């Protein structure tokens with residue numbers, strides 16, 4: 001590997017991938033357990049939707 005690795009600051013859940021990622025599917029957010037809230041605030045992982053897009057297939 002050469003050069004720096006670019007990371008998206010707001011992407012905190014390592015399981016979360018962009019919606020246009022192949023072989024990805026919607027799953028219940030593990031941080032907020034699908035409630036969309038953590039400690040009374042909007043869940044940062046799912047943006048309050050209670051769901052996250054995660055890879056499918058177990059290849060990771």
Ligand SMILES: [Zn+2]
Pocket residue numbers: 029030031032033034035036037043044045046047048049050051
């Ligand atoms: Zn969440």
